[in-house]
Amino acid sequence: xxxxxxxxxxxxxxxxxxxxxxxxxxxxxxxxxxxxxxxxxxxxxxxxxxxxxxxxxxxxxxxxxxxxxxxxxxxxxxxxxxxxxxxxxxxxxxxxxxx
Numbered sequence: 001x002x003x004x005x006x007x008x009x010x011x012x013x014x015x016x017x018x019x020x021x022x023x024x025x026x027x028x029x030x031x032x033x034x035x036x037x038x039x040x041x042x043x044x045x046x047x048x049x050x051x052x053x054x055x056x057x058x059x060x061x062x063x064x065x066x067x068x069x070x071x072x073x074x075x076x077x078x079x080x081x082x083x084x085x086x087x088x089x090x091x092x093x094x095x096x097x098x099x
Contacts (some may be wrong), residue, residue: 010035011042011049034060 004081006017007022008031019027037060 008032011038 002021003018004021004024006019006027008015008017008028010031015031017027017031029065034056037056038049040051041047041056041059045052045055070078
């Protein structure tokens with residue numbers, strides 16, 4: 001896996017990030033996303049950059065964990081629907097044999 005150095009800018013500071021070549025664009029998108037989130041918190045709070053970074057990280061972590069828990073409930077719903085579909089098919093098959 002080839003590595004390359006990707007330069008990103010976050011809160012006006014450039015950072016060189018080593019990453020696999022195929023992940024360069026994702027790293028740039030992640031940096032833009034992070035920069036936008038940091039600037040949102042910074043503008044609305046007047047906090048120093050360290051506190052802005054911590055609050056932003058907490059907000060992103062919270063969103064991530066909410067999305068994970070939503071995925072689990074979606075999987076559970078999907079499994080329930082599959083089980084229900086199987087039961088309906090079995091009932092239909094048993095009715096066809098009686099007819």
